[in-house]
Amino acid sequence: MFSIFAVSLFALAAGPIVIGEDAPEFELPDQTGQLHSLEDYRDKWVVLYFYPKDETPGCTTEACEFRDNIFEFNKINAQILGVSLDDVESHQKFAEHHSLPFPLLADVDGQAADAYGVKTRRLGMKFAKRQTFLIDPEGKIAKHYKKVQPATHSVQVLADLKDLGAGQ
Numbered sequence: 001m002f003s004i005f006a007v008s009l010f011a012l013a014a015g016p017i018v019i020g021e022d023a024p025e026f027e028l029p030d031q032t033g034q035l036h037s038l039e040d041y042r043d044k045w046v047v048l049y050f051y052p053k054d055e056t057p058g059c060t061t062e063a064c065e066f067r068d069n070i071f072e073f074n075k076i077n078a079q080i081l082g083v084s085l086d087d088v089e090s091h092q093k094f095a096e097h098h099s100l101p102f103p104l105l106a107d108v109d110g111q112a113a114d115a116y117g118v119k120t121r122r123l124g125m126k127f128a129k130r131q132t133f134l135i136d137p138e139g140k141i142a143k144h145y146k147k148v149q150p151a152t153h154s155v156q157v158l159a160d161l162k163d164l165g166a167g168q
Helices: 002-014 057-068 070-075 088-098 111-115 153-163
Strands: 027-029 035-037 043-052 077-085 104-106 119-120 127-128 131-135 141-145
Touching: 027 070, 043 153, 057 070, 057 077, 057 088, 057 153, 070 077, 070 153, 077 127, 088 104, 131 153, 141 153
Parallel strands: 027 104, 043 077, 077 104
Antiparallel strands: 027 035, 043 131, 119 127, 131 141
Protein backbone atom coordinates (compact mmCIF):
# COMPACT_ATOMS: atom_id res chain seq x y z
CA MET A 1 0.00 0.00 0.00
CA PHE A 2 2.75 2.46 0.95
CA SER A 3 4.71 1.84 -2.28
CA ILE A 4 1.66 2.52 -4.45
CA PHE A 5 1.06 5.74 -2.49
CA ALA A 6 4.73 6.76 -2.82
CA VAL A 7 4.72 6.12 -6.57
CA SER A 8 1.52 8.17 -6.92
CA LEU A 9 3.07 11.04 -4.97
CA PHE A 10 6.19 10.89 -7.16
CA ALA A 11 4.09 11.01 -10.31
CA LEU A 12 2.18 14.02 -8.97
CA ALA A 13 5.41 15.72 -7.90
CA ALA A 14 7.00 15.20 -11.29
CA GLY A 15 4.05 16.89 -13.00
CA PRO A 16 3.21 16.84 -16.66
CA ILE A 17 5.82 17.61 -19.30
CA VAL A 18 5.37 21.20 -20.46
CA ILE A 19 6.73 22.66 -23.70
CA GLY A 20 9.37 25.28 -22.93
CA GLU A 21 10.28 23.91 -19.50
CA ASP A 22 13.48 22.07 -18.56
CA ALA A 23 13.54 18.44 -19.66
CA PRO A 24 13.88 15.98 -16.77
CA GLU A 25 17.50 14.95 -16.27
CA PHE A 26 18.55 11.28 -16.34
CA GLU A 27 21.64 9.12 -16.28
CA LEU A 28 21.25 5.73 -17.95
CA PRO A 29 23.54 3.09 -19.46
CA ASP A 30 23.44 2.36 -23.17
CA GLN A 31 23.82 -0.97 -24.96
CA THR A 32 27.58 -0.95 -24.25
CA GLY A 33 27.20 0.00 -20.58
CA GLN A 34 28.33 3.62 -21.13
CA LEU A 35 26.37 6.14 -19.05
CA HIS A 36 24.51 8.97 -20.79
CA SER A 37 22.85 12.02 -19.27
CA LEU A 38 20.87 14.78 -20.87
CA GLU A 39 23.62 17.18 -19.81
CA ASP A 40 26.01 15.28 -22.15
CA TYR A 41 24.05 16.64 -25.11
CA ARG A 42 23.88 20.36 -24.31
CA ASP A 43 24.34 22.35 -27.53
CA LYS A 44 22.63 19.57 -29.53
CA TRP A 45 19.02 18.81 -30.29
CA VAL A 46 17.96 15.56 -28.66
CA VAL A 47 15.34 13.17 -30.00
CA LEU A 48 14.43 11.24 -26.87
CA TYR A 49 12.16 8.44 -27.98
CA PHE A 50 10.61 5.98 -25.56
CA TYR A 51 9.47 2.61 -26.85
CA PRO A 52 7.90 -0.48 -25.27
CA LYS A 53 10.17 -3.44 -26.05
CA ASP A 54 13.23 -4.50 -28.04
CA GLU A 55 12.61 -6.75 -31.06
CA THR A 56 8.87 -6.17 -31.27
CA PRO A 57 7.46 -5.20 -34.70
CA GLY A 58 6.59 -1.54 -34.04
CA CYS A 59 9.72 -0.89 -32.02
CA THR A 60 11.94 -2.47 -34.66
CA THR A 61 10.28 -0.44 -37.44
CA GLU A 62 10.70 2.80 -35.49
CA ALA A 63 14.36 2.12 -34.61
CA CYS A 64 15.23 1.15 -38.18
CA GLU A 65 13.55 4.29 -39.54
CA PHE A 66 15.70 6.42 -37.24
CA ARG A 67 18.74 4.37 -38.33
CA ASP A 68 17.95 4.90 -42.00
CA ASN A 69 17.78 8.67 -41.53
CA ILE A 70 20.78 8.98 -39.19
CA PHE A 71 22.84 11.08 -41.62
CA GLU A 72 20.03 13.64 -41.89
CA PHE A 73 19.83 13.87 -38.10
CA ASN A 74 23.62 14.29 -37.90
CA LYS A 75 23.50 17.14 -40.46
CA ILE A 76 21.17 19.16 -38.23
CA ASN A 77 23.11 18.46 -34.99
CA ALA A 78 20.45 16.15 -33.53
CA GLN A 79 21.22 13.18 -31.29
CA ILE A 80 18.82 10.24 -31.22
CA LEU A 81 18.40 8.42 -27.89
CA GLY A 82 16.10 5.42 -27.65
CA VAL A 83 14.82 4.47 -24.18
CA SER A 84 12.97 1.41 -22.92
CA LEU A 85 12.76 -0.55 -19.69
CA ASP A 86 14.76 -3.40 -21.28
CA ASP A 87 18.22 -4.12 -19.86
CA VAL A 88 21.65 -3.44 -21.35
CA GLU A 89 22.03 -6.99 -22.70
CA SER A 90 18.67 -6.83 -24.52
CA HIS A 91 19.61 -3.43 -25.99
CA GLN A 92 23.00 -4.78 -27.09
CA LYS A 93 21.39 -7.65 -29.01
CA PHE A 94 18.72 -5.36 -30.52
CA ALA A 95 21.30 -2.74 -31.60
CA GLU A 96 23.61 -5.36 -33.12
CA HIS A 97 20.79 -7.25 -34.86
CA HIS A 98 19.56 -4.07 -36.60
CA SER A 99 22.86 -2.12 -36.85
CA LEU A 100 21.49 0.76 -34.80
CA PRO A 101 24.04 3.62 -34.77
CA PHE A 102 22.67 5.50 -31.74
CA PRO A 103 22.43 4.84 -28.00
CA LEU A 104 19.63 2.69 -26.62
CA LEU A 105 19.27 3.58 -22.96
CA ALA A 106 18.33 0.96 -20.38
CA ASP A 107 15.82 2.49 -17.96
CA VAL A 108 15.40 -0.78 -16.05
CA ASP A 109 13.91 0.78 -12.92
CA GLY A 110 11.70 3.11 -14.98
CA GLN A 111 12.83 6.35 -13.34
CA ALA A 112 13.27 8.22 -16.63
CA ALA A 113 9.98 6.84 -17.97
CA ASP A 114 8.31 8.02 -14.74
CA ALA A 115 9.90 11.47 -15.00
CA TYR A 116 8.63 11.87 -18.57
CA GLY A 117 5.22 10.44 -17.72
CA VAL A 118 5.41 7.48 -20.10
CA LYS A 119 5.70 4.47 -17.79
CA THR A 120 2.66 2.22 -17.89
CA ARG A 121 1.58 -1.29 -17.02
CA ARG A 122 -0.45 -3.79 -19.01
CA LEU A 123 -1.12 -7.43 -18.25
CA GLY A 124 1.24 -7.20 -15.28
CA MET A 125 4.16 -5.93 -17.39
CA LYS A 126 5.75 -2.50 -16.98
CA PHE A 127 6.93 -0.71 -20.09
CA ALA A 128 7.32 2.73 -21.64
CA LYS A 129 4.61 4.12 -23.88
CA ARG A 130 5.71 4.92 -27.42
CA GLN A 131 6.23 8.68 -27.12
CA THR A 132 8.95 11.09 -28.22
CA PHE A 133 10.30 14.34 -26.85
CA LEU A 134 12.35 16.89 -28.78
CA ILE A 135 14.75 18.68 -26.46
CA ASP A 136 16.46 21.87 -27.62
CA PRO A 137 20.18 22.62 -27.19
CA GLU A 138 19.46 24.44 -23.91
CA GLY A 139 17.73 21.37 -22.43
CA LYS A 140 14.15 22.63 -22.81
CA ILE A 141 11.24 20.53 -24.08
CA ALA A 142 10.48 21.76 -27.61
CA LYS A 143 7.90 19.18 -28.70
CA HIS A 144 6.10 16.13 -27.32
CA TYR A 145 4.66 13.43 -29.57
CA LYS A 146 2.00 11.53 -27.66
CA LYS A 147 0.90 9.47 -30.69
CA VAL A 148 3.61 7.92 -32.84
CA GLN A 149 3.36 6.00 -36.09
CA PRO A 150 6.60 3.92 -36.17
CA ALA A 151 6.90 3.81 -39.98
CA THR A 152 6.69 7.60 -40.50
CA HIS A 153 7.84 9.05 -37.21
CA SER A 154 11.50 9.59 -38.13
CA VAL A 155 10.60 11.69 -41.19
CA GLN A 156 8.07 13.69 -39.17
CA VAL A 157 10.64 14.37 -36.44
CA LEU A 158 13.22 15.50 -39.03
CA ALA A 159 10.74 17.95 -40.58
CA ASP A 160 9.73 19.31 -37.17
CA LEU A 161 13.35 19.73 -36.08
CA LYS A 162 14.04 21.75 -39.23
CA ASP A 163 10.91 23.85 -38.58
CA LEU A 164 12.23 24.49 -35.05
CA GLY A 165 15.51 25.78 -36.50
CA ALA A 166 17.75 22.75 -36.01
CA GLY A 167 20.85 22.86 -38.19
CA GLN A 168 20.69 26.61 -38.83
